[in-house]
Amino acid sequence: MPELPEVETIRIGLSQYLVDETVKAVDFDTPKSFPNNTTQVKQFLIGATITRVTRRAKVLIIDLDTDYSLVIHLKMTGQLIFQSHTERWGGGHPTDSLIGQLPDRSTRVIFTFADRSKLFFNDQRKFGWVRLIPTIEVPNIDFFKKIGPEPLGPEFTFEGLKTRLKRRPKSGIKAAILDQSVVAGIGNIYADELLHLAKIHPATLVSQLSTAKLKRLWQAIPVVLRLAIKNGGSTDRNYVNADGKKGNYLNFARVFRREDLPCPDCGAIIQKTRVAGRGTHFCPHCQPKPRIKK
DNA sequence: CACTTGACCTGTCCGC
């Protein structure tokens, strides 16, 4: 669930709260959630002060003044929730908070800071991870080596997108934009959303896309992602921001989770099917199925 | 190499 807009929303929140915090302790439930050796933790994490919080693709990077960084992937159910030492959970606004008292049974890692504030890494399904890595090595970790350009940066050019898509002409366009080496940060929610904006059926083969359609796709990507960031991301089930609060984007969604409801553009009934192994929402009128089937 | 499917996990929901 956390895709680029959700991770970016968390980043914005965390960079307000975490910069200048000094790590006093770290606790975790299993090595899977935080697989580091104790020596490095003691030497480069405990006592370190956070200098900045950045993001690449769906990954958060928390830099420390020891020249190490915490690199965090939330995968599908990860949450990073900050609790200042004066607040206690359970008192959040009932309609926008999903979080009760922390820690709870999905808490995997707890960072405690010198001022007694805490950062909770919750992850129901244990797919996510936190790693402590020398800052200089972060761009070279295996995960980043195969990640495509940031879709909100100047490096996301039309020609570049076209070139990377042409490498996989026989795949459906939805599968292709979910491929993180084509473009970074898009997941299931925004794939459906931006294909609707671009008026492309998700099962269309890449080789069938006209230049005009490719251009619409390229233009739709930053439009949808920026709107989602502006609305604090999407809460489908688990996602919350650094304050433990839900995102608003799904209130404005074009198709995602809107099966059997009218298309915002034409009023036709939105359908849900399966494409690229994922639940997929589309408008049969605005996004007609291409004639040559897979 | 291009592309698809299953595994990793846990919780929820649906039908019987």
Next chain:
DNA sequence: TGCGGACAGGTCAAGT
């Protein structure tokens, strides 16, 4: 009410 099974979706490994 309990219980099995499908489903959720990001990434990687294994399969075609």
